Amino acid sequence: MSKKANGELHRAKTAEIVIVGAGPSGCMAAVSAAREGRNVLLLDANDKICRKVYATGNGRCNLTNLHMTMDCYHTGGGASLSAFFSRFSEKDLMRFWESKGVFLHDRQGYVYPRTDQAATIAEGFEKILRALPVTIELGKRVVLVRRSERKGASHFQIETSDGSSYMAESVILAGGGMAGPQYGCGEAIYRIASSMGHTVVKPLPALVPLLSDDRNLKASAGVRCDAAITLLVNDQSVCSERGELQMTEQGISGIPVFQLSAIAARALAQGTAVTASIDFAPDFDEKAWEKELARRLSENKNCMLSVYFLGLVNRKILDLVFKRRGMQAEMKASRLSQEALRGIMEDLRAFPIAIVGTGTFKQAQVTSGGVPLEEMDENLQSVRTPGLFMAGELVDVDGICGGYNLQWAMTSGWIAGKGAAKATQGSVQ
DSSP: OOHHHHHHHHHSEEEEEEEEOOSHHHHHHHHHHHTTTOOEEEEESSSSTTTGGGGTTTTTOOOEESSOOGGGEEEOSSSOHHHHHHHSOHHHHHHHHHHTTOOEEEETTEEEETTOOHHHHHHHHHHHHHTTTEEEEESOOEEEEEEEEETTEEEEEEEETTSOEEEEEEEEEOOOOSSOGGGTOOSHHHHHHHHTTOOOEEEEEESOOEEOOOGGGGGGTTOEEEEEEEEEETTEEEEEEEEEEEEOSSEEESHHHHHHHHHHHHHHHTTOOEEEEEESOTTOOHHHHHHHHHHHHTSOOOSBHHHHTTTSSOHHHHHHHHHHTTOOTTSBGGGSOHHHHHHHHHHHHSEEEEEOEEOOTTTOSEEEEEBOGGGBOTTSBBSSSTTEEEOGGGBSEEEOTTTHHHHHHHHHHHHHHHHHHHHOOSOOO
């Protein structure tokens, strides 16, 4: 090592553990490591910790869910997710916060702070960290992490964009994903992971609207309605969701769409055909629908189509179906055959929309993709670079809406922090 490098290393600030990113995963990692007696340095590019948390859950912060099953998550494989959650579950998370005086309540299983303010969680972390051996430095964008040898021991050097240098025995990468660039999220954390020998599953927007190039959708733009949506990949049904659907000129949105978006994004990235089949009348079972169909077909057809199908769905949805079929709402139903009328009814139960893309990372609530779990051990330590840990959105794990992503952030942070504390020998001087 050159004299200059030795001099820079000598001037670097030191800590036993440096954590890159002060979001919920990084903060929880700092808490768990510090509680094991380790000296922790927490770095973040923003001007306050948990910057993105303030916007979570429409400002109310849905931080976990009482219905915690592994099918609420998507991952490319590797370690069993259930093993992580068995070590720090939704109940453990709730006990953690309530033991700190931050009380919670749930709405049909969706858990929020009792204040219904996301700031409670962000400021709660700040209060907790102040009482622990944790130093927080803000406005520090980490651009480089590398391993080096000093006095016969391996350490990490960390450098930030403003020229600051740090040295640590262990490093936890918890810098989030690419969703929410307005909150300081971006590609840098993936580049660092890659430079440390890791592969990165392509980051994609998730919990995001789905886009279509169907110009007919303009006819139904603005409609919000209860619907069941089935996602087809290469014409094969892969998953379904029901809830309030939002129709837009560019495609479809709303919670049920968000729940399907990660699967759609991954399929699209592989060049696979994706279609959303929409049931605009999900309250009807098959028998009731056939009965209603027979009743409609037997009615007097000397009226406009808009009147003939009145009462089934929002009028704009009818306009969409008519437009797709080259019809006008003012046409007399009597001009159409029984087969054509039946076809309209079938469209209301399974209206196909070709999906060609997703919304942007700025619109996304979370990132799908990242470093595969198979490249980490049970403590989320790199199997390629000992002493390097990863947590949160950087890892190839993403959940559906409902508090699942914040639960993963804090579960993985807790485990990574404890793992780093155990792996650290306190040799940094």
